[in-house]
Amino acid sequence: MTTQHDDRVDQASRWWSTDIIDIHPGEISIRGHAIQDLIGRISFPEMIWLMLRGELPGKAQAALLEAALVSSVDHGPHAPSIAISRMAISCGVDLNGAMGSAVNVLGDIHGGAGQQCMEIYRDSQARAARGEPQPVQAALDAYRAEHGKIVPGFGHRFHPRDPRAKRLLALVDEAVAQGVVSGEFARIGRQVEAILEQEKGRHIPMNIDGVTAVIYAELGFEPELGRGIFILSRSVGILAHAWEQMREGRRIKGPMPPSIPYAYTGPQHAELPEQPSQQS
Structure with a gap:
């Protein structure tokens, strides 16, 4: 009986086994590092890296990650996730509910482009490693054959040139010069940009x-993880807008001002068919 009991306790303790954190009374360890040793000594981007990768990054790696996180925090209340957070607050939802509602719409179309672009880059890398001719073109063609003509990560509905992209690419180039990263994916990204310009006859810049x-x-x-990290970044903007809306105090703020009507496209003056008389 004791052996069976011990086996069940062991099974229960391993149900949520994890390499990430170890907690005992008075002790908290993250990936083997005592939490008190991390506090005040590593940055939040370094903590993200440690949690996701199981090791601490170099300072230059952490700085590049931080730059990407900073760049993606917000893109205005016309972005659906931000608008949803504000509308949720105006409906009486608390901050956590507003943030959850907003994060839940960061799917393949609004929020997924970075992950999809990474998949194209990775496919290009794999094709090149196999010795395929024109690996970037082949990866692009394969992606469009499966998903349609839109190439994620290039062009922007609002910015002719995304002001964030130039600065971030410059930081990547600096990191390449310092030997922090290889530059392989920067080259692939620029090749995608060149291929799209050749195909379209106009420049479609990286966003x-x-x-x-x-x-x-x-x-x-x-x-x-690229999408997950983006969501971490965008959550800052979601929180800021939700908090701003909460302080504004306006109730039930819909997607458009009441003065702007929606377009009704249904039938006019529909009538019910005549009902047959009831026989007694």
Whole structure:
């Protein structure tokens, strides 16, 4: 009986086994580091890296990660996730509910472009390693054959040139010169840009998703983590807008001002068919 009991206790303790954190009364250890040794000594980007990768990054790696995090925090209340956070607050939802509502819409279309772009870059890298001719073109063609003509990470509906991309690419180039990253994914990103310009006959510049995809790939993160890290960054903007809306105090703020009507496209003056008389 004792042996069976011990086996069940052992099974229960391993149900949520983790390499990330170890907690005992008066002790907290993250990836083997006592929390008191980390506090005040590492930055938040370094903590993100430690949690996700199991090791501490170099200072230059952490600085590049931090630059990407800073660049993506917000893109205004016209961004659906930000607008949703503000509307949720105006409906009486608390900050946590507003943030959850906003984060939940960061899917493949609004929020997924960075991950998708990283997948193109990784596919290009894999094709090149196999010795395929024109690996970047082949990866682009394969992505568009499966997902349609839109190439994530390039062009922008609002910015002719994304002001964030130039600065981040310059930081990547500096990191390459310092030997911090290889520059392989920066080269792939620029090749995608060149191919699109040749195909379209006009320049379609890399946007924030394309350049942060470069950074996350250069730093060795998997594409799924690229989206997760973006969500960490954008959550700061979501929180800021939700808090601003909470202080404004306006109730039930919809997607448009009441003075702007929506467009009704349904039938006019529909009538019910005549009902047959009831027989007694």
